Amino acid sequence: MNYKSTTIKSKWTKTKWINRSANLRKYVPQTLPFSRSSLSSMLAQYSTVFFKPTGGTGGFNIFRIKKQAKGYQIQHNSTKTHYVTLDALYEQLKKRARGSSYLLQKGIKLAETKGRPFDIRVMVQKTNKGAWNSTALFTKIGKPGKVATNYTQGGKIGFFPQTLSGAGFSKDRIAQKQAELKRLGVSVGRLFDGYSRGFRELGLDVALDKEGRVWILEVNTRPQFYPLKNMKDKSMYRNIMSYARQYGRKK
Numbered sequence: 683m684n685y686k687s688t689t690i691k692s693k694w695t696k697t698k699w700i701n702r703s704a705n706l707r708k709y710v711p712q713t714l715p716f717s718r719s720s721l722s723s724m725l726a727q728y729s730t731v732f733f734k735p736t737g738g739t740g741g742f743n744i745f746r747i748k749k750q751a752k753g754y755q756i757q758h759n760s761t762k763t764h765y766v767t768l769d770a771l772y773e774q775l776k777k778r779a780r781g782s783s784y785l786l787q788k789g790i791k792l793a794e795t796k797g798r799p800f801d802i803r804v805m806v807q808k809t810n811k812g813a814w815n816s817t818a819l820f821t822k823i824g825k826p827g828k829v830a831t832n833y834t835q836g837g838k839i840g841f842f843p844q845t846l847s848g849a850g851f852s853k854d855r856i857a858q859k860q861a862e863l864k865r866l867g868v869s870v871g872r873l874f875d876g877y878s879r880g881f882r883e884l885g886l887d888v889a890l891d892k893e894g895r896v897w898i899l900e901v902n903t904r905p906q907f908y909p910l911k912n913m914k915d916k917s918m919y920r921n922i923m924s925y926a927r928q929y930g931r932k933k
């Protein structure tokens with residue numbers, strides 16, 4: 683992985699950058715560093731909150747917290763546990779964090795395609811002339827009952843138009859969403875350039891909620907796209923690689 687492109691691990695740093703942009707902050711679900719008071723205020727506002735590592739990748743160690751009639755439920759992968767009080771919940775999360783830094787994020791109810799939740803990856807890459815381009819859009823279709831949609835979590839990769847069509851979007855609406863996401867990718871790339879030098883690629887993880895509203899869940903500075911290699915139509919993979927080679931990425 684020794685190709686040239688800046689890496690920022692902290693999800694909190696990247697969230698703060700986006701939140702400072704008047705045009706882009708509307709895309710970010712409320713996110714706060716984990717603490718007893720932020721847990722209390724987030725659960726007072728939202729029925730579902732995600733607990734995720736500030737520096738994690740691949741969808742590992744993501745927990746979904748759901749408010750219930752009596753108490754709270756935590757889900758990790760397919761395992762669910764119930765806690766009666768906020769204090770018991772907080773103590774458990776603190777134990778799970780094992781001293782690492784975690785974030786709390788408002789839960790977005792993902793749109794579903796043929797009954798399976800999905801989110802979207804927007805690949806954004808820079809040319810040698812320094813212009814950002816959104817080079818690919820693909821979907822990550824979750825395994826029913828799992829918390830994360832990642833390929834590493836049993837999810838599968840889908841084509842953007844087919845996935846949205848399976849979610850009930852019309853052709854016109856699919857074209858609109860595609861244009862919006864491509865613009866968003868380029869805007870985030872330009873914004874990141876204002877904070878640090880040397881970015882050549884970004885992978886935006888984006889959710890569509892049930893109403894079709896776009897939310898940025900996180901921005902990856904070392905995005906993986908190897909699963910695209912296994913798709914029948916390899917044109918997306920080839921397009922990403924044609925850019926990636928310009929900054930020394932081999933796969």
